Amino acid sequence: MLFKSLISAAAFTAFASAKIFYAGVAESSGEFGVWSQDKVKGTGLPGRFGVDYSFIDKKGIDVYVDQNKVNLFRIAFLLERMCPLSYGLGAKFNETHFGYFKEAVDYVTKTKGAYCILDPHNYMRYNDPSQQPMTGSIIGDTSDATAATTAQFGAFWGELAGRFKDNEKVIFGLMNEPHDMKTSLVVQNNQAAIDAIRKAGAKQLILAPGNSWTGGHSWTEGSDPSTQLTQLKDSASNLAFDIHEYLDSDYSGTHAPCANGAAKLAGVTSWLKQNNYKAMITEFGGSNTTQCASMLTEFIKYMDSNDVYIGWTAWAAGPFWGSASACCTDSKQWGSLEPTSKAADGSPGLYQTVWLKVIQPLVPKQLVWSGISSVSGGKLSTKPKLT
Numbered sequence: 001m002l003f004k005s006l007i008s009a010a011a012f013t014a015f016a017s018a019k020i021f022y023a024g025v026a027e028s029s030g031e032f033g034v035w036s037q038d039k040v041k042g043t044g045l046p047g048r049f050g051v052d053y054s055f056i057d058k059k060g061i062d063v064y065v066d067q068n069k070v071n072l073f074r075i076a077f078l079l080e081r082m083c084p085l086s087y088g089l090g091a092k093f094n095e096t097h098f099g100y101f102k103e104a105v106d107y108v109t110k111t112k113g114a115y116c117i118l119d120p121h122n123y124m125r126y127n128d129p130s131q132q133p134m135t136g137s138i139i140g141d142t143s144d145a146t147a148a149t150t151a152q153f154g155a156f157w158g159e160l161a162g163r164f165k166d167n168e169k170v171i172f173g174l175m176n177e178p179h180d181m182k183t184s185l186v187v188q189n190n191q192a193a194i195d196a197i198r199k200a201g202a203k204q205l206i207l208a209p210g211n212s213w214t215g216g217h218s219w220t221e222g223s224d225p226s227t228q229l230t231q232l233k234d235s236a237s238n239l240a241f242d243i244h245e246y247l248d249s250d251y252s253g254t255h256a257p258c259a260n261g262a263a264k265l266a267g268v269t270s271w272l273k274q275n276n277y278k279a280m281i282t283e284f285g286g287s288n289t290t291q292c293a294s295m296l297t298e299f300i301k302y303m304d305s306n307d308v309y310i311g312w313t314a315w316a317a318g319p320f321w322g323s324a325s326a327c328c329t330d331s332k333q334w335g336s337l338e339p340t341s342k343a344a345d346g347s348p349g350l351y352q353t354v355w356l357k358v359i360q361p362l363v364p365k366q367l368v369w370s371g372i373s374s375v376s377g378g379k380l381s382t383k384p385k386l387t
């Protein structure tokens with residue numbers, strides 16, 4: 001009997017994905033509206049909510065949760081809006097702005113029952129997003145008198161985490177894509193944030209980024225690799241790494257042809273295994289070519305079959321993309337992963353040609369829908385009806 005029921009249980013596993021606990025899409029638009037052709041500092045700050053930037057379109061979230069049955073979103077925001085330059089980076093927030101952000105996080109987590117990564121989309125920089133990702137002082141850079149300090153970064157995270165400590169569906173993504181800095185400083189800033197989050201009493205999952213745009217392919221390479229992140233310590237033992245990986249020739253996510261597949265993750269995957277770590281890939285993507293379709297399929301299956309990967313979010317949906325593309329189109333207007341998105345010529349957007357066609361069939365049928373966000377996942381189930 002036992003033998004027989006095991007066999008049938010296996011037969012009913014529609015898609016053999018035992019280790020992906022969280023899957024979904026990045027919501028990008030909260031960081032919009034600050035670009036300045038002439039690098040004019042302060043452009044788009046504080047910005048008009050709903051005009052210059054936004055966080056989510058609730059109807060889009062509904063489609064992803066109710067129809068697509070995903071359980072994870074990653075919501076981008078800007079540090080310079082949460083902590084205006086006149087306050088400095090730290091525990092003092094713009095409460096109006098925080099209120100808009102919290103409404104989006106609460107909609108995803110409380111109204112829809114999904115998990116939500118908080119994503120300060122700042123490249124480990126603060127004070128000048130006018131030509132992000134290149135401008136702004138590197139947080140903790142003691143050679144730059146205008147730079148926010150590591151302690152200020154810790155204070156910011158302590159405050160933010162404290163405000164969400166009772167929401168078990170929140171995940172703390174420490175920083176989007178640190179780059180062109182010392183890895184030792186990435187480690188130092190990450191550690192200050194981890195310590196502050198735990199000191200605030202928040203126990204949820206933390207995602208720590210590496211250096212070099214937190215790229216998976218380069219994690220173990222170069223003279224200053226991200227492998228130094230073994231130095232991080234988490235008193236709550238609820239830490240995973242945040243990896244980004246695009247499939248185009250230079251891993252930037254700007255080109256339409258796909259050139260680099262899952263094989264490029266071999267180094268970081270074995271590093272994770274050797275150190276008994278887990279990771280999420282919170283940005284990845286490819287365009288709508290047939291080659292990208294097969295490489296994206298292979299990529300998602302690779303995460304499924306390597307149990308160091310516990311979750312993923314594709315780049316990107318978001319209410320403000322319009323027909324612009326978040327990923328992988330050689331600057332052509334082919335739309336985004338937002339459900340209503342269309343290409344500029346009215347033809348199907350990447351939501352239809354990439355998400356629905358390629359990614360959606362690979363969303364695990366069972367994900368985690370309850371319990372505190374955790375590096376060890378949780379109870380897998382199909383999406384429950386919300387009462």
Ligand SMILES: *[C@@H]1O[C@H](CO)[C@@H](O)[C@H](O)[C@H]1NC(C)=O
Pocket residue numbers: 046047048049084086094095096097
């Ligand atoms: C706080 O945010 C609101 C809403 O965007 C804005 O009107 C106000 O100017 C901001 N305050 C500061 C100090 O940036």
Ligand SMILES: *[C@@H]1O[C@H](CO)[C@@H](O)[C@H](O)[C@H]1NC(C)=O
Pocket residue numbers: 288289290333334343347348349353
């Ligand atoms: C990708 O999508 C755009 C917009 O719909 C379309 O113009 C283009 O032909 C598509 N490319 C492929 C290879 O299907």
